[in-house]
Amino acid sequence: MFDRLQDQPADKILALMQAFKADPREDKIDLGVGVYRNAEGVTPVMRAVKEAERRLVETQETKAYTGLAGDPAFADAMIGLILGETVARDRIAAIATPGGTGACRQGFELARLANPDATVWCSDPTWPNHLSILKFMGMPTRTYRYFDEATALVDFDGMIADLEGVASGDIVLLHGCCHNPTGANLTDEQVGRVIAILTERGAVPMIDLAYQGFGDGLEADAAATRAIASAMPECLIAASCSKNFGVYRERTGLLMAISADASDTPTTQGNLNFLNRQTYSFPPDHGARVVTMILTDPDLRADWEAELEEVRSSMLDLRDQLAGELARLTNSDRYAFIARHRGMFSRLGLPSEVVERIRADHGVYMVGDSRMNIAGLNSETVPKLAQAIVAAEKA
Numbered sequence: 001m002f003d004r005l006q007d008q009p010a011d012k013i014l015a016l017m018q019a020f021k022a023d024p025r026e027d028k029i030d031l032g033v034g035v036y037r038n039a040e041g042v043t044p045v046m047r048a049v050k051e052a053e054r055r056l057v058e059t060q061e062t063k064a065y066t067g068l069a070g071d072p073a074f075a076d077a078m079i080g081l082i083l084g085e086t087v088a089r090d091r092i093a094a095i096a097t098p099g100g101t102g103a104c105r106q107g108f109e110l111a112r113l114a115n116p117d118a119t120v121w122c123s124d125p126t127w128p129n130h131l132s133i134l135k136f137m138g139m140p141t142r143t144y145r146y147f148d149e150a151t152a153l154v155d156f157d158g159m160i161a162d163l164e165g166v167a168s169g170d171i172v173l174l175h176g177c178c179h180n181p182t183g184a185n186l187t188d189e190q191v192g193r194v195i196a197i198l199t200e201r202g203a204v205p206m207i208d209l210a211y212q213g214f215g216d217g218l219e220a221d222a223a224a225t226r227a228i229a230s231a232m233p234e235c236l237i238a239a240s241c242s243k244n245f246g247v248y249r250e251r252t253g254l255l256m257a258i259s260a261d262a263s264d265t266p267t268t269q270g271n272l273n274f275l276n277r278q279t280y281s282f283p284p285d286h287g288a289r290v291v292t293m294i295l296t297d298p299d300l301r302a303d304w305e306a307e308l309e310e311v312r313s314s315m316l317d318l319r320d321q322l323a324g325e326l327a328r329l330t331n332s333d334r335y336a337f338i339a340r341h342r343g344m345f346s347r348l349g350l351p352s353e354v355v356e357r358i359r360a361d362h363g364v365y366m367v368g369d370s371r372m373n374i375a376g377l378n379s380e381t382v383p384k385l386a387q388a389i390v391a392a393e394k395a
């Protein structure tokens with residue numbers, strides 16, 4: 001039977017990782033995959049995570065199953081981190097999931113259970129796996145305009161015009177902060193206008209929050225999510241702890257489903273538990289427990305917040321350095337958007353031939369759509385990248 005299988009399309013980002021590994025040049029630079037790296041190129045285990053794991057090894061007395069929704073303390077801690085007090089707790093159903101990917105998948109599954117006809121609207125562009133999962137599930141998808149290639153900022157008029165076509169009961173997938181792959185984000189005012197349109201159309205927002213703390217800070221990065229969740233009757237939120245806790249391989253995420261009325265929450269929760277049961281029974285616990293320990297222990301939390309702030313500001317410094325270097329080399333402000341973008345990525349708006357030349361001639365690997373991972377740089381490689389961009393554009 002396996003001889004009947006067809007090859008699956010290669011994941012472009014993972015293929016880029018392979019190509020980078022195979023490149024013998026010593027001064028090659030990897031700006032591909034979305035993993036934070038410090039100036040030494042290392043993805044460190046955060047201090048608070050190490051300490052929480054140490055305590056866990058010492059104190060954990062059982063590894064018996066948790067509940068289908070995971071440990072309720074994890075949901076409580078994450079809801080506090082993401083929503084604060086903005087939504088009544090009794091309207092929120094939640095399950096722990098394997099990472100943000102698992103949260104997205106279960107969110108789509110829940111939407112389909114509730115409304116088999118729902119179309120999921122994704123930004124153009126979006127994290128490619130959103131579209132890949134939706135296609136695999138056979139769910140109808142549409143895209144809304146999001147990125148203006150000319151300015152490298154949000155094409156807000158295009159976005160609004162496209163969202164006018166959303167039908168009642170459709171799902172509109174939004175990035176909570178630090179848009180992947182573009183780095184371009186909505187202003188507070190624009191979020192307000194999106195809320196107004198979704199309300200008018202009767203659509204349900206689904207927020208993918210994978211980078212809280214990587215943009216403007218933990219609170220600021222949650223502001224759009226809080227505004228949307230508190231204004232709309234229903235909302236899905238898929239959160240990942242991979243980046244902000246650096247627990248990528250532990251597969252730690254949470255899906256929240258906010259019902260219009262608290263009386264609906266038990267059924268929503270039952271459906272979420274059912275989805276976990278059908279997929280893997282119990283979600284992974286180690287990362288979730290570590291995150292819970294950090295969020296509920298004042299000392300660990302303060303240390304985590306401090307380290308996350310170092311990570312965030314190092315990426316902002318690199319943005320400023322790169323924008324400055326490009327301004328100097330091009331004698332223009334056409335790359336000023338790099339300093340305005342937020343999060344780990346910026347889409348530079350370069351044609352694919354230029355991206356290819358940057359890779360072939362200078363050994364700098366960015367994704368073919370000209371998305372670069374800013375955390376792949378350090379103060380020595382910033383000038384090299386700036387020179388490579390300028391040279392490849394001229395060639």
Ligand code: PMP
Pocket residue numbers: 034098099100101102104127175180208210240241242248252253
């Ligand atoms: N959503 C977005 C926008 C992402 O960029 C990512 C990670 N690349 C995820 C979800 C999934 O993250 P995780 O590794 O936690 O599954």
